[in-house]
Amino acid sequence: MSPLLEVADLRVHFPVGGGLLAGRRRWCRAVDGVSLALAPGETLGIVGESGCGKTTLGKAICRLVRPTGGTVRVDGEDALRLRGGRLRRYRRRVQMIFQDPAESLNPRQTVGQILEEPLRIHRRGGSTERRRRIAELLDQVGLPRGAADRYSFEFSGGQRQRIGMARALALRPSLIVCDEPVSALDVSVQSQILNLLLDLQDEYHFAYLFISHDLAVVRHMSDRIAVLYLGQMVELADRDELFAQPLHAYTRALISAIPVADPEARRERIVLRGDVPSPIDPPPGCRFAPRSPLPHGEEEAARPGRWEEVRPGHWVEVHPATTGDLLPEA
């Protein structure tokens, strides 16, 4: 099947400091060469610590930040070159659900106005038709129809996120970028929202790019999972494969950090040294090497790893500091 979304070597570098008269500009390499593909109706989970570039990746795909390199293709169309009417058509296909529903809903608009906005912009139907569609959207996300006349801040966190979902659904997109859609919510509400996301996908068959720092959540949602570290992808595999046989030391550390609801459980806990290095001037060579628990030489660390498909559909950054002995370095 031809992919719905194809991202190749995407780079988003932000200039840091510098200015008109300052000499060398430094760059924050938020996303530094990420490639991925997403089939229609599929869910790709993106995990990583905060600051690893997950959100920037999602925003770049939604054309909210301008990538400094690489390509994004949706249905084979180069999304980064679109302007005007073609960009507007692109917006219909790619939508986003934001992390903090309180921040992402205009406090000056009623829920009805918020949901009508995309329909107006894309000239979907007359006012009665739009009103019918708004009621339909509210039904789909499980909100009462009376919500249309109220303001978003009158609702609870979970309900607000449902409003955000209804807005993303309004244009019947084929890809929805979910940027940590439940991390701002109470745990008790999270599962409701996640299951609603799954139900909606079953019904409308759109693809999700599901960004989260919570591996348990990503496991629940995704078909495949990509692990991001310092703006680079370090491992990509089917969900079950990734959890059964994580190859990258970073992935293993993340998985070992998932809390288990069993006080008796004895597990090996891999604790990484230090913090995530700054994406401004990241370590040369293998970016994970300075924190790696695996033995490796300094010269080796200065060499970058290789992005390899070690098993069918299982890609990993191969390097002594990342995969160690699990894979013989070819």
Add this chain to the structure above:
Amino acid sequence: MNPITRRRLQHFRSLKRGYWSFLIFAAIILVAALAELWINQRAIVVSYDGRLYFPTYASQYSGEEFGQDYPYEANYRALKEQFAAPGNPNWVLMPLIPYGPDESVYREGSFPPYPPSARTQHYLGTDPLGRDVLARLVYGFRIALGFSLGLMACTYLLAILIGCAMGYFGGWFDLTGQRLMEIWTNIPFLYVVIILASTIPPAVGAPARIGALLAVMVIFNWIAMANYMRTAAYRERARDYIAAARVIGAGPLRIIFRHLLPNTLSIVVTFIPFTVVAGITALTALDFLGFGIPPPTPSWGELLQQGTNRLDAPWIVASTFVAMVVVLTLVTFIGEGIREAFDPKKFSYFR
């Protein structure tokens, strides 16, 4: 109405000083707007030969229409005295203050300014040209307020457009705009006004002069507000609801007007009363210096100037001074109340 806005208005109502000032000021504006009905040389109602005439807002009636021997506009005060003769069925109802703002009244045997007197119905006296001070105060207030509101509308329109655009687009547009604004603020406003006042030929009528003055003041006044709007837009555009608007395909104009502006409007609302005060004060100052609205248009600045020149007629400067203090205090109290009621820390959308 947005429940937050409703709560803010309720809070404003509960701030007694600001709310009462608002009510009084609203009453003053209403009374001033209807000034023709209670300060006017034209009668409210004239009953002549069994017919009723309402000259206040109507076209002029000549003296001949009321049986006088002159073809120019009827002198209603004289008519009233004439009709008051016993046996005359005609009558005239004059306004409370039967003088117009531009009308000079001379009494035989003495020179103006005449002191306040209830008998002559010059309750605040007259100015050195024999014009009623109260009439000039009220009509002058009306003009100053109208000018100030017009100034505010134009200033805000320009400031909001440019400020929001700078804040929203950022980058080079913002940088260049800021530098131009800095240069612009260094041009002395008063010189420009003086040059303007002295270069406009005398043949140019008052409306054109007022328009030119308004334009110059707008050009010099928009920058402060634009800075506030720029900062507000800059802060708001980083928020997710703006990103969300972009994702659903809203263009820059739509984002600025439908998303940014409604969320920064409380800043504008807070500034409105102070801008009105500043407008009135600025116009009064310019009039005082003689660079403002051309005479004989009634204005507080002109009254102040006359009053300070004629301190032997203290009623001129005293009444103008009191009027200014009252109006400026009221509006400042209103502004204070609005500022507190619209304080984003009090009723926030995000808690």
